[in-house]
Amino acid sequence: QQQVKQSPQSLIVQKGGISIINCAYENTAFDYFPWYQQFPGKGPALLIAIRPDVSEKKEGRFTISFNKSAKQFSLHIMDSQPGDSATYFCAAKRRTSGSRLTFGEGTQLTVNP
């Protein structure tokens, strides 16, 4: 049972376009929502994260939008570049779960030149 649902499974975007990946969760006890980026042959690495007390967080071209009432959060990549081509995972952590993260299914992003 997937507690964090991620869509789409794959995404193709032209260079300079906006990439949008969505995640939805059910458990209201989640209090930390990171996004991880994984390049082929590498392990995932933290990209950006948000807590539910804010609705948006921006770091460079990457923005997380968070909708607490809808229990959804999304990653927006502005001015997408071929170097952004990777697999992206959303995740969530419960307040009482210590370090445990629950991951979404992943989105394979391809940015065409």
Add this chain to the structure above:
Amino acid sequence: DVKVTQSSRYLVKRTGEKVFLECVQDMDHENMFWYRQDPGLGLRLIYFSYDVKMKEKGDIPEGYSVSREKKERFSLILESASTNQTSMYLCASRTVSLLSGNTIYFGEGSWLTVV
């Protein structure tokens, strides 16, 4: 930089073999994890360890065990490998220091094929 090293990147094992996947981190992190990554399923937690000799089952522990005798090393053991354990295995670590936030650092993965 945090370094999480998985010594075996690619393994091919036979059904029924006992398999050891080793992971070492160099940042004195208290917490260590083993995840399994499969297409369309994301990352699923197998086991994690709060500290030396402490372990807790994750979401899919069946068929696996772990060992953490030293703080820097966390081993995943497949007691009797089966073909449905063919997957990529990711080790990760995290410090409990509040200053470091919740960042989990991953190794580069171990690709296991069971034939």
